[in-house]
Amino acid sequence: MKLTLKIWRQARGAAQGKLVDYKIDNVSEDMSFLEMLDQLNEELTAAGEEPVAFDSDCREGICGTCGVVINGTAHGRGNSPVPTTTCQLHMRSFHDGDTITIEPWKAKAFPVLKDLVVDRTALDRVIQAGGFISVNTGAAPDAHSLLAPKLQSDRAFDNATCIGCGACVAACPNASAMLFTSAKVTHLLNLPQGQPERFLRVKNMVGQHDAEGFGNCTNIGECSAVCPKGIQLESISTLNRDLVWSLFRKDGFTVA
Amino acid sequence: MGVLIGAAGPPIRLLSVATKLVTRDSSRTANNRAVHSTVFRKVLMAVTGLFLILFLLMHMFGNLKLLIPDGGLEEFDEYSHYLRMFLYPVLPPKFFLWVFRLVLLLCAVVHIEAATRLTFRDYDARMGMGRYLKQRYLAGSFAARTMIWSGIIILVGVIFHLLQFTTQTITVGYLGSVAPHLRVILGFQHWWLVLLYAFWVGLVSFHVYHGFYSAFCTLGARVGAFSAKVIKICSVIVALLVFFGFMASPLAILFGLVTA
Numbered sequence: 424m425k426l427t428l429k430i431w432r433q434a435r436g437a438a439q440g441k442l443v444d445y446k447i448d449n450v451s452e453d454m455s456f457l458e459m460l461d462q463l464n465e466e467l468t469a470a471g472e473e474p475v476a477f478d479s480d481c482r483e484g485i486c487g488t489c490g491v492v493i494n495g496t497a498h499g500r501g502n503s504p505v506p507t508t509t510c511q512l513h514m515r516s517f518h519d520g521d522t523i524t525i526e527p528w529k530a531k532a533f534p535v536l537k538d539l540v541v542d543r544t545a546l547d548r549v550i551q552a553g554g555f556i557s558v559n560t561g562a563a564p565d566a567h568s569l570l571a572p573k574l575q576s577d578r579a580f581d582n583a584t585c586i587g588c589g590a591c592v593a594a595c596p597n598a599s600a601m602l603f604t605s606a607k608v609t610h611l612l613n614l615p616q617g618q619p620e621r622f623l624r625v626k627n628m629v630g631q632h633d634a635e636g637f638g639n640c641t642n643i644g645e646c647s648a649v650c651p652k653g654i655q656l657e658s659i660s661t662l663n664r665d666l667v668w669s670l671f672r673k674d675g676f677t678v679a
Numbered sequence: 680m681g682v683l684i685g686a687a688g689p690p691i692r693l694l695s696v697a698t699k700l701v702t703r704d705s706s707r708t709a710n711n712r713a714v715h716s717t718v719f720r721k722v723l724m725a726v727t728g729l730f731l732i733l734f735l736l737m738h739m740f741g742n743l744k745l746l747i748p749d750g751g752l753e754e755f756d757e758y759s760h761y762l763r764m765f766l767y768p769v770l771p772p773k774f775f776l777w778v779f780r781l782v783l784l785l786c787a788v789v790h791i792e793a794a795t796r797l798t799f800r801d802y803d804a805r806m807g808m809g810r811y812l813k814q815r816y817l818a819g820s821f822a823a824r825t826m827i828w829s830g831i832i833i834l835v836g837v838i839f840h841l842l843q844f845t846t847q848t849i850t851v852g853y854l855g856s857v858a859p860h861l862r863v864i865l866g867f868q869h870w871w872l873v874l875l876y877a878f879w880v881g882l883v884s885f886h887v888y889h890g891f892y893s894a895f896c897t898l899g900a901r902v903g904a905f906s907a908k909v910i911k912i913c914s915v916i917v918a919l920l921v922f923f924g925f926m927a928s929p930l931a932i933l934f935g936l937v938t939a
Contacts, residue, residue: 524813596801597805599804626712636804655904656901
């Protein structure tokens, strides 16, 4: 497979970058997208050029480290019905002679560090603002002392699958991280362990989300269309509902 | 925060780890932050937007009185008069009318204020125009991405509409001041006015199509895949109702089915 790549190159610390064209040959359709970039980097290194910086770690779609905008869609899934991360996208999704445009996530809250690598610590701070439960240490409680209804635990688990890759922010026309924030809120509010901090959590996480400079949700649905974990827009609706409820409760008060 | 090095030029971030909540404003309580959040603004937009849609539907059903055969025109004038005198013996004349107008104005102001702030915020968040050099949309409608533009044109249209039918500052097809049904009939005998209104009402229903759906999502009514479908179908029905309901009378007048 012969490809033309248009890759966003931005030097470390530079305010702007630009697309640079690269030609690559002998790409196997069995390669993953990142392996194709690896091959390009090998060739660039051999030619004495600076390799393209991109994030990756597990390369099996479970860690959330990788992620670039490919041909205008986050993770490059296009209209494939299978949700994937960039590392699980394979070159068989492309054709010989294709031109592929590769850009980093772009949002004010995600400054580009270098080339395709962006700083996503804004998402970490949203989690730190309330995306956790507080548990006192001591003897483990009996397994059945806290009952979680099946449907609710399923919903919690579906939302817990968020890997924090940031594709929702990258795809959102408003650069909003609501899908990410709401996944964590929905995950914890469906579990009994999440109840004591439930309303303070949603207030704090939404407050932090806004303080980070993310946009707001206008229910377009671009985020869940690119989400590699299939988090649904219902989660955002759940967060909205919970935030409105939380306004009628003093900080620190719970459901009762 | 990361470790910053480099004395000259832009700071270079070597290590980027979230170690503390750098951007959290500690001068506010959690509740205060929630009240000032984008989500709360959206809730205000949803509530005011739904009220405006309710008003639109009422307005539309009133307009349809023109189409009643035999005496529809008189009934339209009577209805127009009754709106001004609503609850008259109980309240002073035109009292309800002005209260209702002020509530509508308040809704519009809150809606527009929130829309303006959120739009500027979004523009900032995605770092202005031309975010990606190549962009492909997978979900969401054109209506959803252009709410602010349809909103602005609707606002201009509302001002024109009030100047034409309420204050009669702009008159089409007649001069001076005439009975309500004549303002409509004489105006819409001109094809270009019908076309102008078709464009405007089209944009209104376009705005309502995503607005209705988005309002219910924002208020938390979208609880699962089925409710998402129900809200979507309802939004299509309401949008079509708004378009055809409002365009029925002008078209009937244009084609000579309703005459003065």
